[in-house]
Amino acid sequence: MRPFSYTRARTLDDAAQLTHDDTAVAIAGGTNLLDLMKLQVETPETLADINRIGFGGIEDTDDGGLSIGALASNTETAVHPRVRSDYPVLARAILAGATQQLRNKATTGGNLCQRTRCFYFTNIDQPCNKREPGSGCGAIDGIAKLHAVLGTSDQCIATYPGDMAVALSALDAQVEIATPNGDTRRVPVRDFHCLPGDTPWRENVLEKGELITAVTLPAPVGGTQIYRKVRERSSYAFALVSVAAIIEIEDGKFTRADLAFGGLAHKPWHDPRITDALVGTVPSDEIFDKAADILLEDARGFGENDFKIPLARRTLHAVLQNATEAAA
Amino acid sequence: MTVHFKQDKPDDSNRLDGMKQGVLGKPLPRVEGMAKVTGTAPYSAEYPITDCAEGVLVTSTITRGKVLSIDKDAVLSMPGVLAVIDDPAMTTRAAQGTADEAPQQEPGTVCYWGQPIALVVAETFEQARDAAKHLGVEYREDPDAPLDPQAVDGEEQEDETVRQGDLEHAMATAAHSVDVAYTTKGHASAAMEPHASIAQWDGDKLTVYASLQMLNYNISELADALGMEEENIRLVSRFVGGGFGSKLGVSEDVVAAAIAAKEVGRPVRVVLSRQQVFQCVMRRSETKQRLRLAADESGKLIGFGHHALVSNLPGETFAEPVLQSSHFLYGGENRDLMLEVARIHRMTAGSVRAPGEAVGMPALEGAMDVLAEKAGIDPVELRLKNIPEEDPEEGLPFSSHKLAECLKQGAEAFGWDSGPRSPRHTCEGEWWVGTGMASAARVHNIAEATARVTLKADGSAVVETDMTDIGTGTYTILAQLAGEMLGLDPAQVLVELGDTKHPRGPGSGGSWGAASIGSAVYIACKAIREELGQRLGVDEAELELKDGKAASGENLVSLLDGNDLSREGHYEPGDIKDDFTASGFGAFFAQVRVNRFTGETRVDRMLGAFGFGRVLNHKTARSQCLGGITWSIGVALTEALEFDPRDGHLVNCDLAEYHVPVHRDVPDLEVVLVEERDPAASPIQAKGIGELGMCGGAAAIANAIYNACGARIFDYPMTPDRVLAAMPD
Numbered sequence A: 001m002r003p004f005s006y007t008r009a010r011t012l013d014d015a016a017q018l019t020h021d022d023t024a025v026a027i028a029g030g031t032n033l034l035d036l037m038k039l040q041v042e043t044p045e046t047l048a049d050i051n052r053i054g055f056g057g058i059e060d061t062d063d064g065g066l067s068i069g070a071l072a073s074n075t076e077t078a079v080h081p082r083v084r085s086d087y088p089v090l091a092r093a094i095l096a097g098a099t100q101q102l103r104n105k106a107t108t109g110g111n112l113c114q115r116t117r118c119f120y121f122t123n124i125d126q127p128c129n130k131r132e133p134g135s136g137c138g139a140i141d142g143i144a145k146l147h148a149v150l151g152t153s154d155q156c157i158a159t160y161p162g163d164m165a166v167a168l169s170a171l172d173a174q175v176e177i178a179t180p181n182g183d184t185r186r187v188p189v190r191d192f193h194c195l196p197g198d199t200p201w202r203e204n205v206l207e208k209g210e211l212i213t214a215v216t217l218p219a220p221v222g223g224t225q226i227y228r229k230v231r232e233r234s235s236y237a238f239a240l241v242s243v244a245a246i247i248e249i250e251d252g253k254f255t256r257a258d259l260a261f262g263g264l265a266h267k268p269w270h271d272p273r274i275t276d277a278l279v280g281t282v283p284s285d286e287i288f289d290k291a292a293d294i295l296l297e298d299a300r301g302f303g304e305n306d307f308k309i310p311l312a313r314r315t316l317h318a319v320l321q322n323a324t325e326a327a328a
Numbered sequence B: 001m002t003v004h005f006k007q008d009k010p011d012d013s014n015r016l017d018g019m020k021q022g023v024l025g026k027p028l029p030r031v032e033g034m035a036k037v038t039g040t041a042p043y044s045a046e047y048p049i050t051d052c053a054e055g056v057l058v059t060s061t062i063t064r065g066k067v068l069s070i071d072k073d074a075v076l077s078m079p080g081v082l083a084v085i086d087d088p089a090m091t092t093r094a095a096q097g098t099a100d101e102a103p104q105q106e107p108g109t110v111c112y113w114g115q116p117i118a119l120v121v122a123e124t125f126e127q128a129r130d131a132a133k134h135l136g137v138e139y140r141e142d143p144d145a146p147l148d149p150q151a152v153d154g155e156e157q158e159d160e161t162v163r164q165g166d167l168e169h170a171m172a173t174a175a176h177s178v179d180v181a182y183t184t185k186g187h188a189s190a191a192m193e194p195h196a197s198i199a200q201w202d203g204d205k206l207t208v209y210a211s212l213q214m215l216n217y218n219i220s221e222l223a224d225a226l227g228m229e230e231e232n233i234r235l236v237s238r239f240v241g242g243g244f245g246s247k248l249g250v251s252e253d254v255v256a257a258a259i260a261a262k263e264v265g266r267p268v269r270v271v272l273s274r275q276q277v278f279q280c281v282m283r284r285s286e287t288k289q290r291l292r293l294a295a296d297e298s299g300k301l302i303g304f305g306h307h308a309l310v311s312n313l314p315g316e317t318f319a320e321p322v323l324q325s326s327h328f329l330y331g332g333e334n335r336d337l338m339l340e341v342a343r344i345h346r347m348t349a350g351s352v353r354a355p356g357e358a359v360g361m362p363a364l365e366g367a368m369d370v371l372a373e374k375a376g377i378d379p380v381e382l383r384l385k386n387i388p389e390e391d392p393e394e395g396l397p398f399s400s401h402k403l404a405e406c407l408k409q410g411a412e413a414f415g416w417d418s419g420p421r422s423p424r425h426t427c428e429g430e431w432w433v434g435t436g437m438a439s440a441a442r443v444h445n446i447a448e449a450t451a452r453v454t455l456k457a458d459g460s461a462v463v464e465t466d467m468t469d470i471g472t473g474t475y476t477i478l479a480q481l482a483g484e485m486l487g488l489d490p491a492q493v494l495v496e497l498g499d500t501k502h503p504r505g506p507g508s509g510g511s512w513g514a515a516s517i518g519s520a521v522y523i524a525c526k527a528i529r530e531e532l533g534q535r536l537g538v539d540e541a542e543l544e545l546k547d548g549k550a551a552s553g554e555n556l557v558s559l560l561d562g563n564d565l566s567r568e569g570h571y572e573p574g575d576i577k578d579d580f581t582a583s584g585f586g587a588f589f590a591q592v593r594v595n596r597f598t599g600e601t602r603v604d605r606m607l608g609a610f611g612f613g614r615v616l617n618h619k620t621a622r623s624q625c626l627g628g629i630t631w632s633i634g635v636a637l638t639e640a641l642e643f644d645p646r647d648g649h650l651v652n653c654d655l656a657e658y659h660v661p662v663h664r665d666v667p668d669l670e671v672v673l674v675e676e677r678d679p680a681a682s683p684i685q686a687k688g689i690g691e692l693g694m695c696g697g698a699a700a701i702a703n704a705i706y707n708a709c710g711a712r713i714f715d716y717p718m719t720p721d722r723v724l725a726a727m728p729d
Ligand SMILES: Cc1cc2nc3c(=O)[nH]c(=O)nc-3n(C[C@H](O)[C@H](O)[C@H](O)COP(=O)(O)OP(=O)(O)OC[C@H]3O[C@@H](n4cnc5c(N)ncnc54)[C@H](O)[C@@H]3O)c2cc1C
Pocket: A025, A026, A027, A028, A029, A030, A031, A032, A033, A034, A035, A050, A070, A071, A096, A097, A098, A099, A102, A105, A106, A107, A108, A109, A110, A111, A112, A113, A114, A161, A162, A163, A164, A206, A210, A211, A212, A213, A236, A237, A238, A239, B656
């Protein structure tokens, strides 16, 4: 860990000023940032502690939705009565991630901004275009079992590793961002993370000095809400594939099918064509397959992670079947 | 006074059962348990040594070559940095277990990615770590270091080779034959406590607080590395936060701390980072194995073949002894066994819990399941049929043999259904449910050991040896053993371990600790009893001691008359080793569920039945078995070291990415202890138990996966991708 200075921001303005500098980084729970600092993957000169600037609350919004403060801990969010009753997919996704101890520290903002778990990204003695632009990608032709099969580029095949954001994507939540000049902008979670393209170091749309202040959920949509995470051990492992689903079936037909996928890409994957293909149809193996065909149309494996393609198909099938059974 | 006993014949006198205190075998809680859970038990990095400087190892970023130069000056000018050390005496690997000499030195010669090449010492840990990352190193790389064990010619380990009869012919003519190939991936010990040392000099006397399993060997390894006399060295390892083989030999931190402390003239602490523990201590070799089984119509083996390929660095003597139990577990007169080592440039391969059987047994017991299916025989029955009367290769009798009892008692306790078996008989929701079983076997090892027992004038006792307790319960069982022999409540027995100022123990490794050091304590106590008997005019064999008194009513305290009574017991395994084949045996039963969509496997329940001689403490023995079964789950389902194919570096080098089973992966486990007395195993009729619990258990799970969903998988661990690839539609 390199020497760094630590400042506690008291207000949002403070924080914006502090993090405006290129060498400054905001710290929330620290569960991701500190690990990366010890490994010298992240080497900020200044840490701006944002834990005291407010934005911890979870509050009802005027339109019946819910606003989850950027500094609410993952545990607080997962156990919140309204989250549990109205947005169970979110509670389930959070509880499927990390461990109780980590969730107690981890925050909404930090969770959204967590970095990839690519083995080459976290080892500074290996090439990585994300960490060191132009150095090459260690994972392509390396150990890439956890890596992406959708939306990859020849620069980077890393995944966004988180669970919470996958549920937020299915829920079509909005990220509320404070800009350095005092404004607030809103970005759908579905557009918050970026694909690697030629700029793999850019993981989300936050500009320098911008901070997440909250995530807002729309009014409850009901339906059967499922978070299905496939992993190599039954807890404390990142997703090989995950599916967040909000499904409604009326009169034997899908009337709602909002789906998002984790473990497949550099962002929680959402494809509106899947919703279009499902809504209005009668659940059947054929239609489940068709949804998977759409999802995986452009999927490409890198050897070790080829299995994710059939696994995503099968997991989607399981989720749609579960939802159909729940509706019956 | 030292009493020496060399065991050349079985000891049927079974003296311990005649003692009166009645504490041996009782499920006493660990005597050091409270200190550990309250954080007051000092682990090696935690000794409150004042003025301690901090050292961090610098590791190589090439696979093979030479260090040409190190830019020390740039780093020496960084804040707090005291020294950059690349002394040729520094070691670049851990010593192999029982090596008794320094491991590879010369940090300037690089043999694997991540090898220690220097140590940076600074005032604070953070300063040292930062400086270590900044150290400029110029290398000359020798390209194309071999990295793939299957791409090089293996070296045959001739000691392991057995050719008896004609296996090819037996395979060709057998009523049932199986010829299958298995692979297993590398494993890490993944002990919670990282390797850590604090070294302190007083003139030419060196003390090192270190996390080590075998001080009796480690002291000579360290002395050899530093060119010192052993009497000038003291090693202290009173509490060790797990070893599992990774701390058998002196590790890089110990030697580096000693050299650095001399150079900076202050105590120096060196703690390996989690990544370094994974990258530069010890791995269990991956294996590739071929199993050939030939059986007659009834399922009796007439041929047995087991070939294995493992790997290690050039020059290392250790070869994962995959065939160890294959040599004697089952009969079959036509035999062909061979072990080969591929020389590659990954970090050192060495002992990880149950070296050999941990990976050999899962392959063998998987193949036995294939044979049972082919022959249409119940898998338990197949094993029972093939238990040999004597060692099928050496012709030696077994010292004791509890496999049949374990199979029967285990099957009974588990509720094993011996009816016809075919996959996919039960589906609950999305989950296929099935059962599987496997035999367990682990050779019995025993080693020379000494311990001093002192009956204090106040009627309490002290046991002293440099033996370690690596979390297994040694403190507790020695208190029970001495208490039993001397007629004392174990609370009256103070056990002092993990310090080379005490007599040399056997060290903790190869499951030999309890039987070996227990025998030394037994011998010392017996000598004390002889002296007490003389004072009382009673033959030792007739002497009854209980609660500090002799049967005659005489009090130990008055008998001692104000003086301590001390004896050193020295146990040496004798020729008996050549007269018997000795092993622990057991059986595993598992029920698993496999998700028909995702290929995820969950263990529903698992049972192990084990016979390993006398049980010294039912609680600590059972805990060893529970831990072993948990490791079996890791071998079967989750644990795998992944190496980069281009430079051989270990990629998944922390506990987030190297997947040991978590609580949720481990269901209620049941342990059946099939107690016995093995008179040839040790003077206390006990055998090793620390490793048996993981020797074959992975196959019970693999066989259950097949029974559940019809996926016959030949590659461990059976992660969802592999299950899906093998699962019929
Ligand atoms: C061993 C392990 C296992 C894990 N397993 C899982 C898992 O299975 N699933 C899963 O989803 N996650 C998992 N995690 C990740 C965990 O969820 C994240 O570490 C956590 O959510 C990060 O939150 P934090 O508040 O600690 O972030 P920090 O570490 O404080 O910050 C992370 C990043 O976010 C930025 N940041 C924080 N707050 C804001 C804000 N308000 N605005 C802008 N930027 C901000 C920081 O600058 C930093 O770059 C695991 C983590 C570990 C260590």
